[in-house]
Amino acid sequence: MSNVILKVEHLCKSFSKDGERIEAVRDVSFELRRGECVGLIGESGSGKSTVANLIAGLETADSGRIVMNGTDLLDRKDRAGVRACRSKLQMIFQNPRLSFNPAMTIGQGIEEAVRYYQRIPAKQRHGMMLERLRQVGLPETYADKKAAQLSGGECQRAAIARALMANPDLLLCDEITSALDVSVQAQVMALLMDIRRTSDMSMLFISHDIALVSMLCDRLLVMYKGVIVEDGATADIIHNSQNDYTRNLIASVFTADEATMDRWQKERDNANG
């Protein structure tokens, strides 16, 4: 069986803004293997979110192919197949409150993630929801709260619980720690590393924070003006990139010192067993 979870081929997407055509994503191709965690970096406006939104089906591609577990997600004829496949793909956003309907409780919101895709008896679904809350380090009592009653970090944990509810094969994370305090950011990163260690889920992790990306990801994709300009092992790209854009990007945002890098490298090695 193929180890490739996601195959993106020649993906293109343009927008028109103020009468101008913006080619947000231009001929993007890459693969993600099972259990692999790939970072997607690039300057603001380079097209990172658009790539994730296209994979998640939140935007419609102009052309190209997105194949997940062998199913062509852009196939308009195979709606049932695409729907089933998409249930194994979950996305988490910068603003976790957007993952929850403000009128619903967190518990209802988490259960919703599987309600329409899988026939699970209500009682069992409830039990799964409580289990996911525990997994992300939230007390069961949070099931009865509304999103507005949670702090940003708690709400992001709840959003992760919601994403995990469907046992996804692929998790798309778009700047999920950018809105959080540094200490809370570290907790969410620890949770993600824990998920990595204990499951064979694949992740596409978008962040402008290269220190975070290098801590979590085996491989990096570097985007520039809608194009992937580099695709390679994290350490190679961070330390040996020959690409001027990548080097500037890393130099401009990479503030961690050597000792911190070493520590993260060790943590990563431990996490990878």
Ligand SMILES: Nc1ncnc2c1ncn2[C@@H]1O[C@H](COP(=O)(O)OP(=O)(O)OP(=O)(O)O)[C@@H](O)[C@H]1O
């Ligand atoms: N819905 C939209 N309508 C018009 N233009 C859009 C839309 N979404 C994205 N764009 C444009 O497409 C380009 C890529 O945007 P995108 O949000 O994918 O970048 P990004 O790499 O995620 O940036 P950031 O790091 O700031 O989040 C930008 O020029 C943006 O203005």
Ligand SMILES: [Mg+2]
């Ligand atoms: Mg973005």
